[in-house]
Amino acid sequence: MSEAAGDTRAGGMAVSGAAAGERERSSPTGTVRVRVTDGPLVGPVLRRTVSIVLARADWPLDGLDDALLVCDALSAHAPAHSLSGWVALSVEANEREAELRVGELTCEGAAQLVRDSTLPVAGNVLEGIAERVSVEPMDGEGSQLVLVLSCG
Amino acid sequence: MTPDMEFALEARAENIAIVRHVLGGLGEAYEVPEEKLSDIRLAVTEACANVVVHAYPDGQEGQMEVVASMEGETLTVLVRDWGCGIRPRPDSPGLGLGLSLIAALAESVQLGHGSKEHTEVQMTFALRDPVASTSTHVGAPHGGNAPPGPNGRGE
Numbered sequence: 001m002s003e004a005a006g007d008t009r010a011g012g013m014a015v016s017g018a019a020a021g022e023r024e025r026s027s028p029t030g031t032v033r034v035r036v037t038d039g040p041l042v043g044p045v046l047r048r049t050v051s052i053v054l055a056r057a058d059w060p061l062d063g064l065d066d067a068l069l070v071c072d073a074l075s076a077h078a079p080a081h082s083l084s085g086w087v088a089l090s091v092e093a094n095e096r097e098a099e100l101r102v103g104e105l106t107c108e109g110a111a112q113l114v115r116d117s118t119l120p121v122a123g124n125v126l127e128g129i130a131e132r133v134s135v136e137p138m139d140g141e142g143s144q145l146v147l148v149l150s151c152g
Numbered sequence: 153m154t155p156d157m158e159f160a161l162e163a164r165a166e167n168i169a170i171v172r173h174v175l176g177g178l179g180e181a182y183e184v185p186e187e188k189l190s191d192i193r194l195a196v197t198e199a200c201a202n203v204v205v206h207a208y209p210d211g212q213e214g215q216m217e218v219v220a221s222m223e224g225e226t227l228t229v230l231v232r233d234w235g236c237g238i239r240p241r242p243d244s245p246g247l248g249l250g251l252s253l254i255a256a257l258a259e260s261v262q263l264g265h266g267s268k269e270h271t272e273v274q275m276t277f278a279l280r281d282p283v284a285s286t287s288t289h290v291g292a293p294h295g296g297n298a299p300p301g302p303n304g305r306g307e
Binding site for chain 2: 041043049051053
């Protein structure tokens, strides 16, 4: 499997800081990484992956709802900015916080993905729901979008 | 064959439910009949359970990877691990039904080692034909591995 979206097999989680370390220690599932080819599987697989990881972490229903809105935005727009024809996501959660990493995006793809997720009335879905939104370069080429969600 | 979906996660018992849940996405995306989807989920989760129980003994941590590829009306699913390989295990804690169950549910099953020094179980499923094929067999995809004997891993 690709190193994108936070490989944990060699060298630990691809995040930095004390919060990330705390999340890794307390995550009931560990990091779950998924790659899906652009097509009909993207939406169902992203939604199901995120929902069950967060449910395992005992997230409340309103937090799950918000996370699924994020998934809908990602599955709608991420394929257009994919570097490889894949949508790559890693997700890890504890009972308070979840980190989603969307990888294998083009150099401008992560930033563009955030801009694309703006709805006419509601505003930007990703920035509105996520506690933190950041764009990071990937090893080699491309970019990844890092979203930290909080359930209160 | 180009995969349509790959996912990787820690080989823990509680993570098998994640595999099972995510596989349900096949039903949403491709309108797989519910009965067939149930067979697929059961066979794949059985293979994942084998990884959790047998691949990483003595409390070792390790990864499992599930790769699904769709070609026409055929779904191929690989379950991989980087553990101790498939070998006889007289002290197996299982009932010895796992591989038989997988073989009964899938059109074909192959056991072997892949190029990334991993162990893999490859299962193929016909998505639309409700009549089970009679060509089910268990064999080694890369020419080197006979199926495990009595009480071997995965039974």
